[in-house]
Amino acid sequence: MKVFICGGAGYIGSHLVHELSTLSQYEIIIIDNLSKGHVESIPAGITFENADICDKGALERVFTKHKPEAVMHFCASIAVGESVTDPLGYYENNVVGTIYLLQAMKKHNVKYFIFSSTAAIFGNPEETPIPDDSPTKPINPYGDTKLTVEKILAWTEDAHGIKYVCLRYFNACGAHESGKIGEDHDPETHLIPVILQVALGKREKIKIYGDKYDTKDGTCVRDYVHVTDLATAHIKALEYLVRENKSNKFNLGSGEGYTVKEVIEASRKITGHPIPEIIEEPRAGDPAILIAGSERAEKILGWKRKYNTIEDIVKTAWKYHQSHPNGYNNK
Structure with a gap:
């Protein structure tokens, strides 16, 4: 085909x-x-x-x-x-x-x-x-x-x-487990690679956009x-x-979510870097919680996730970003 x-x-x-x-x-x-x-x-x-x-x-x-x-x-x-x-x-x-x-x-x-x-x-x-x-x-x-x-x-x-x-x-x-391909946006806006840029010394701190949401620690929850x-x-x-x-x-979701602060903490654990944070104003158009169930995909498509924890996901991203600190164009 x-x-x-x-x-x-x-x-x-x-x-x-x-x-x-x-x-x-x-x-x-x-x-x-x-x-x-x-x-x-x-x-x-x-x-x-x-x-x-x-x-x-x-x-x-x-x-x-x-x-x-x-x-x-x-x-x-x-x-x-x-x-x-x-x-x-x-x-x-x-x-x-x-x-x-x-x-x-x-x-x-x-x-x-x-x-x-x-x-x-x-x-x-x-x-x-x-x-x-x-x-x-x-x-x-x-x-x-x-x-x-x-x-x-x-x-x-x-x-x-x-x-x-x-x-x-x-x-x-995350990134492919080989570390050969991964996330490379310009500018980068996704949370995990931005956090890892702090660990790589490319940013001084991670910005958290809002900490007054109705969630367990006030930061947005995502799947x-x-x-x-x-x-x-x-x-x-x-x-x-x-x-x-x-x-x-x-x-397509995991049925559970992580707050921004939980993702930052997982990244600290994986990288061994303190990853300083700063609170900024919330961004326009950001819902407090987005978690997706995937029962239909699991039942009808037979879909199963291989990576089930935020630590597992961050590990693969860190492997790629360590070998590609400046993205694809300048390894």
Whole structure:
């Protein structure tokens, strides 16, 4: 099966490529404009096309050339705070880009679509862990762009028969256990790599955005799922689509969360660094608690997590960041 991995040079996409490349039944074609991705993360022998999903001409070229049978989509802009200050840019990339991708799929009769969604579509959830069928009430443009795409997918299936799976997760984290690929954003906004930058001497202290939330220590609670576990879920989702030819939506979480302070403490333990902290004002659009249940994914997809504690996750991230203190471009 020929599979397009759109955003396959990015953080989650590169880990999916690594896992998918170990399975002989798939031929991988990476589509990435390298605005956030890194060519250094692409394994030898994997086909790479430098293309932007917002460029209809480029999409027509790569679809005509490779004739994929399935598409996995990881090309979204993902920073909550940035989405609040640049909503138009987020709707253009996350929504318009996906529409162009689906239009190309329709034209070239590609029937399977795996969408990287987010727990941010739930906003401030009514209960935690968040059930798969929880009401969707995003409180920031990022979450709303993802929910908009989920709605578009439902109508697209009705009209054109494209089957899809939406995988909703929040904090992807960690790195491949080899330490060869990991998280490298510029600027970096995700908690664990930012904490580890303090341990590497690249920051003086870690900023905690708000300590007055209604949580056990006043800091935000998030559900942390290892990036390799997420990659495995995407493969399970593709197998499900091919086997069942049925669309579905799944939460991918651990069912338990960690506060910002707990993640910092775990990082101190793993790195042996004191990691000084400072309290800042809360960020716009940040819910107090986001924890996802994953019972449906476990039951229907047969998904199981390999990395079950925050310490296990931080260990893999630390291995990557120690060997890549300046990211891919300057090891």
